[in-house]
Amino acid sequence: MFEYKVLTTRDNRFTGGFDPDTLEATLNSFASEGWKLVDAISTANLMKSTKAEMIMILERATAGT
DSSP: OEEEEEEETTSGGGTTOOOHHHHHHHHHHHHTTTOEEEEEEEEOOTTTOSOOEEEEEEEEEOTTO
C-alpha cells in the first residue's frame, strides 16, 4: 500500500516565495521521510489570473509493505 501527499505553491512551506531553492529543500525534506515525487503538474486559469500554480504529488509506502 502507498500513501500520497499533495503539495501546491499555496503550501505553507512556500509562503516566503516559491523558488527553486525552496522547492529543492522541501523535496529533500520529504525524501528524508520516505516520500518520493511521482508527478508534477503546472496549472493556470487565464480567466482568473495569469499566474500558474504547481501541484506536486508525493508517494511513500505505508508500514507493512
